[in-house]
Amino acid sequence: MSDVSGQISVNLSFSDSTSLPTKTVLKTLLLLEESEGLTGKVAIVSGTVGTAALTVTPAYRNASGALVSFPDRGDSRGGINTIVLQSQSPGYVALACGDFKLLSGSGEVAETVTTGESATDSFNVNAISGTADYLVIVYADGD
């Protein structure tokens, strides 16, 4: 038995400004998430992939040495709830998890939640051209 604790922090912060004769106009655009105290199940997967889609079922072993699985339980909380992708090469990596699709290029993090309708315990990954290294974290808030 192992205990999972985690946090997801997303901060997209931009400002656009213009100087007028008597003032500066500043507009700030923010998109923020701070999720803390996350418990449940988590796994990490890394590898190298080419342009042919590769189906990946996480085979991560937790701190207790147990295999972490994400069974599709057929309800709204089944399968993988959140998936995070990072291309670790200069090229682009695409990921499909159920109906959901992410794209990441060169160190960028792409992330989405999924919905019960698309619950699955695996995902497909492929490089857009050539080969690329990828890193994926999958998370489920259930037991």
Add this chain to the structure above:
Amino acid sequence: MSATGSIDIRVDFSDSTARQTKLLSKLLSINELSEFTGATVAVTGGTVGTASASVSIEPTDYRNASGEIVSFATAPTRIGLRADGAVPVTLTDTDLGEFKIASRSGSVAVTRWGSSSPGNGLTIQAAGGTNTYTILLVRDS
């Protein structure tokens, strides 16, 4: 008119177990900190239901600090989505099919857009109800 800013994403988990004489811990982490100068940015949002709705990016309904409408003749390179309530909201690239992301309960979904010839078709939809959402569009210089 151009904008400066950053994308800072940190996903950190620990997974630990206590043994008689020691604590075993594994750390799982994916992080990004990207800074932007000379970017084109826009924000849009609204309320969406179960009927699919188009999101206009050429032009958007956002005015920058100069009062000019922001338009993306080519697709943004990064896109973020945040839905406020519990009903999942999905945002889909309907031109190239490069992404479909979802948000609910304040989570932020982020992806790159435009690995090849960028399109500009975006649709948004809620699953099983209505929800309010915000989309942030970024095109790097």
